[in-house]
Every structure is written in C-alpha cells, then in structure tokens.
Amino acid sequence: MASTSTQMASDSSPSNLGWTHEVFLSFRGEDTRYNFTDHLYNALVEKRIITFRDDKLKRGEKIAPELLNAIEKSRSSIVVFSKTYAHSTWCLDELAKIMECSRKYGQIVLPIFYHVDPSDVRKQTGRFGEAFTRYEENWKNKVQSWKEALTEASNISGWHVDDG
Structure with missing residues (x-):
C-alpha cells in the first residue's frame, strides 16, 4: 500500500484532499441491490469499512454530481x-469515472462478475453486447469510452460469482 500512496501523491489528487470513503460500490440496483450488493455492503460496514452506495444521497441533491464526487473521494x-x-x-458513466480515477489517482478497482462471464464484459458480447446495440445511435459520443472502461475493468483480476 505504501507504494500506491506514494504514486498517488500530487497536489490535485483526492488523496491529498482526504478520502471520504474507503469503498465506492457500483452496481445495477434492479439486479443486485436487495441481495448480493446488500449483503456485501453490510459485511463491509460490519468491518468498519466506510462504504458509499447510492442510498446515502441526500434528498433533493442532483444525483450525477454527487455520485461523481463520491467516486473521486473514494x-x-x-x-x-x-x-x-x-x-x-448511468452505470456505464460511473464505470468510466471509476476507471479515470484509477488511472489518474491510483484508485483500486475490484471487479465482481455476478452471474456474468468476464469475457462478455471484456468483449461486450452476450447481454453486454445487446446493450450496446441500443447505444450506437443515441450515445455515439460515449460508446467508445464505455467500451474501453468495460474492457479495462474486466482485465483486472476479480471474482466470478456464479451459483449455477
């Protein structure tokens, strides 16, 4: 960890500004909020790991800036x-920001592949490919950065959770 902290030290890095959270949880709520992610969040909190998930947002705040700030401060x-x-x-925008923070500040990224094949994430095939067929028309300016973020994140050694 010491070498990571040394690498991240720069006047404008969040590490010098002080971390607000030890972990930022990025997940698709309708898939995992009330099962896997909820258990993961509770386990982290039980271990006294300061964890941000989107239910900590204050009512009335703009969602995007608050979440992007939480990512930077994690x-x-x-x-x-x-x-x-x-x-x-929104998940794809979060991921792009997470990977940007990983490159700029040395933020640690821990991927969990929950009932998905890591190669589908890496290559945007299967359900991940299906999603991108919808984006080519309306989100042309973001598609490339989303694909790069998915590829970059899925190339990090993580955990593959598959009960079946």
Whole structure:
C-alpha cells in the first residue's frame, strides 16, 4: 500500500484532499441491490469499512454530481457486473469515472462478475453486447469510452460469482 500512496501523491489528487470513503460500490440496483450488493455492503460496514452506495444521497441533491464526487473521494471501488449492468447508461458513466480515477489517482478497482462471464464484459458480447446495440445511435459520443472502461475493468483480476 505504501507504494500506491506514494504514486498517488500530487497536489490535485483526492488523496491529498482526504478520502471520504474507503469503498465506492457500483452496481445495477434492479439486479443486485436487495441481495448480493446488500449483503456485501453490510459485511463491509460490519468491518468498519466506510462504504458509499447510492442510498446515502441526500434528498433533493442532483444525483450525477454527487455520485461523481463520491467516486473521486473514494480510495477504491468495487464494481459488481451483473446481467443488466451495461443496460444502464448511468452505470456505464460511473464505470468510466471509476476507471479515470484509477488511472489518474491510483484508485483500486475490484471487479465482481455476478452471474456474468468476464469475457462478455471484456468483449461486450452476450447481454453486454445487446446493450450496446441500443447505444450506437443515441450515445455515439460515449460508446467508445464505455467500451474501453468495460474492457479495462474486466482485465483486472476479480471474482466470478456464479451459483449455477
């Protein structure tokens, strides 16, 4: 960890500004909020790991800026890739920001492949490919950065959770 902290030290990095969270949880709510992610969140909190998930947002605040700030102020991110993760443009925007923070500040990224094949995430095939067929027309300016973020994140050694 010491070498990571040294690498991240720069005047404008969040590490010098102080971390607000040890972990940022990125997940598709309708897939995992009330099962896997809820259990993961509770286990992290039980271990006294300061964890951000989107239910901590204050009512009335703009969602996007608050979440992007939470990502920047987190020491690490856990990304739970689930079956419809890529069907959410917001999840993809979160992931792009997470990977940007990983490159700029050395943020640790821990991927979990929850009932999905890591190669589908990496290559945007299967359900991940299906999501992108919808985006080519309306989201042309973001599609490439989303694909790069998925590929980059799925190339990190993570956990593959598959009960079946």
